[in-house]
Amino acid sequence: MDLQLLEYARIELTRALIDNSGKTKGQLQAFCEHPPADKDRNPRKPIHVVELDNGRGGVRCVKAENSAVYVLETRSRRRPLPPINDNEFSAAPWRRAVNMLPEHEQAWLRYCYGFDLTFRYQTMICEAIWNGHQHALPPGLLKKTKKRIISLVWLAVQEVAAQQMNDTYKQYAGALLATHLGVSRSTWCEVYAPHWKMLKSAVELLDLESLSSVLTRMPEPNFEEDIG
Template identity: 35%
Template structure:
């Protein structure tokens, strides 16, 4: 799939998982629907005020009076918004994925900061990264530092995918790992790039699978069938 295809799926997931439960009409819309009527046929008794400059009593126009509407103007908020109904297929497909894929998509594009999702992501990525290290000689201290960098790599890839500029630089990563910049470049930079690659592959596979699952579910749900009698 080309880059535009992945980006399309990302945008659909962001829209589908957006939190719209607190949406309201807004103050201006409510005031517009419940506006008072201005009638010239049945005005209330006008008020007169004394003008000190002219020395005369001046009649003021009354504000608009309240009146009953001949038909309802107010509109109700639907229980299910149109955008929620249209994007339901994406949410249904998202929840049918493997645990690590659904956890990644929910955390990365729905901003769901559940600890269970974060733990599932870190556990799966570390297992994949450990398979990459099989057969390589890595010091125990280096391995412990690499394990501590897993979540930083997740955040770095997340920022990259969402178009954010606050990415981790090698100097900052060396400080967080407690090593010199030279030591980082020689012993950690290669592993850091591979760790980020695991997250990038997880993202692409999850996006492909959610699109395929959605297509399969729509095909199944759109197939006409006859209910069987009991």
């Protein structure tokens, strides 16, 4: 697939999947900073007596711990803000396309381009990569060696994700990874380096397949309407 088209998809997905929920204050924080309650109209009393109709033509009095409070309008403008801004509306097709993908592809796109650190997404990505890599394990592999290879899965996911979002990212050196696994450099080169390369290739393939799946589910642009 065209590299420019893939890069375009990465940029649009980053814009569509980014979490913008923290750009405005929450309701509780706004109330704490500017309390809208006006206590002058209805002064607070320790015990407030409310008169209620008992249904028999009489009145019964009920004691309430809280009195009525007059609350001002919470918004500062007459016209409320739109429920969705223009940028989020234009990115909606990309989010719909992502939602139609398999779960492990959704998890990868949300983690890599939406910066979503949900643990469930991380687990699904690692399981998908490991399940595809198990056929490459040699027969009779020691359990200790297998556990060390499993520990490389998440590192491979992190490295590929960092490479996609940062051109200046420096890859893990073999000596550093050997130290991380607690093995010698020669053992790393002979036993673990091939698996490390295959794991990274599997993550890169997952990225390519996920982006391609999103692009195939995107509606084709109507240039005639844009010109009109």
